[in-house]
Amino acid sequence: MKRAGFFQEYGVLVAFVLLFLMAAIRFPDSFLHADNLRNLLSQNAYVGIIAIGMTFVIISGGIDLSVGSLVALCGAVTVLTVNKAAESGMVLMVALAAALAAGAVAGFANGAVIAFGRVAPFVVTLAGLAGFRSIALVLGQGGEIRSTVRSFGDFGYDGLPIPGLTNIGGKPVILYWSTLAFLLVALLGGFLLNKTRYGRYVIAVGANEKAARYSGIDTRWVKVWTYTLLGGLVGLAAFFNSARMNSVGTGSVGLYYELDAIAAVVIGGTSLAGGKGRIWGTVVGVLLLTLIGMLLNLWRVDPNWQGAVRGAVILIAVLLQRTTKPEN
Template sequence: MKPILKFLSGREAGIFVMIILFCTAVGIYKPHFISSNSLRIILLLVPLIMIGAMAQMLVLVARHVDLSMGSMLGFSAMVAGLMYRDMPEIWWPIGFLVAVGTGAVLGLFNGLLVTIFNLPSIIVTLGTLNLYRGLTFIISDARQINRANIPSELKAMSQTSPIFGIPWIILMSFAIALLTFYLVRYTQLGRQIYAIGSNPNAAPLRGINVTKVTLIVFIISGALSGLAGIMYASRWGFVNPSNTGMGFEFQVIAAVVIGGVSINGGVGTVLGTFLGVILLGCVAAALPLLGIPGTTQSAIYGSVILIALLIDRSVRQRATANTKRSRA
């Protein structure tokens, strides 16, 4: 009973209610929105954002931010795509290893710059955002990896499913969410990420190796961006140096901030992030149905981020007011 009560009073319940309200409102206006088909559309929209959001959540909890995710996604997808194009006989799952590995290296580079030189992650990743995007053009010779070059088994992962008709990539993104839940809930590393985010000065006094934890967080962010990259290739069947992953970081930040992850570090739950991603997916799926043109999408994401920030602030204020009252 206790966990249920805790859920009902928390931030996650608020997002959950918002999802229900939003879907009901759209469902009344356009009844065929509530169907298993639109559920499928929503779920197919979210796997990449889900994986990115889990990584960005960890980064934000550690009191950093990673703006280079979209470029890491693009670069890793391109490396895997080039491998498929130039070595067609290779066993296709190697692409996963290559993409995740490439992403991890890019993330490590971000992490090293942040930790060794003690630089603010926002500026570092603003730099690498452009650096990695430029490198993607260079390694690909500014040419697209076409549909014919992506193995059909990989493309099939977005269509076929092992159980319940849920495609592989959706199951994978849910698995990543579960793994992240396990990481932050039950491992020492996970708790250390929260510790350095809540108080970066106190964490080393408790014997936490802040440099190591920060590095790992950035490596995870890169590796998961790489995973999202190979899933992009699976989902869309091409890799384009300029489009692939463009603006990905903004969607991810929107989802994470909606999910109640604090931008001041130390606060954020996997469930909240998960629901934030789903809410964003519902909005994205409902827009074309409501006849709202795709050009408004970015404006909606932007305003959603700002509104979420304001809600987050008022929630935090009420929380501190409550502690003060109970202390008095």
């Protein structure tokens, strides 16, 4: 009759709040600074957007290793589209549509092979990891693709000014569009998972695919749409990322994003075994990883240690959230 205890349920949130308070007390000036707090939200917004999609894939019992490479591919498509559409007045819209479409098509392909070809998600997306990057490199002739449209690059730094908040220079602090997109995607993701039929089916497929199938659920399409959703979100992240850079480095952009996204999902308390998970946990997971990075900087820890600390955080989070397995 054991149900998850408070700490198993809200441990990540508690850890985040404690670390936040610690940072606030120890570095009242540099940490509790409007720009810095904005950065806490915005720094990993790209990974965050992807992690929301990854949460769905992992809950459905799958995994997607191809997202980092797909960022490069979608980025390349985005910038090439921007350059093509330079003359039209709707550069942003067209580029966004191209990014989303490229991501969704790639995700759909992943999902279709997994669901209809019955190949393990790990293998299919491992192939994607290799393949998508390679196509991106071909498009970029092995290097960077620069955007020729200045307004596209400006968009990457644009956003909503936060009322009442100014930085040291006295200018208003801006919440970037990418950050807003991350928060919006998280809200919609939570709604989709908990309040729609599709969300319930994702959970059911991850928890017991056979039982789901016998309940009349078309489990194959549930999987295909889940990978497509993630692909589309990767496209969205790539769009913002390339706007920020006003270019795309096809060899380097998105490297290790798959690991960061999976780490955030796992830290957030979603079970890698599938069938159980939560969106808000993933958001806290992303923020926690960002916060730890910031703290290490403030403490002037050799940046080479970052990886080790991240690794430790992942392990600790998973160990703490481990519920005592029901017997049988």
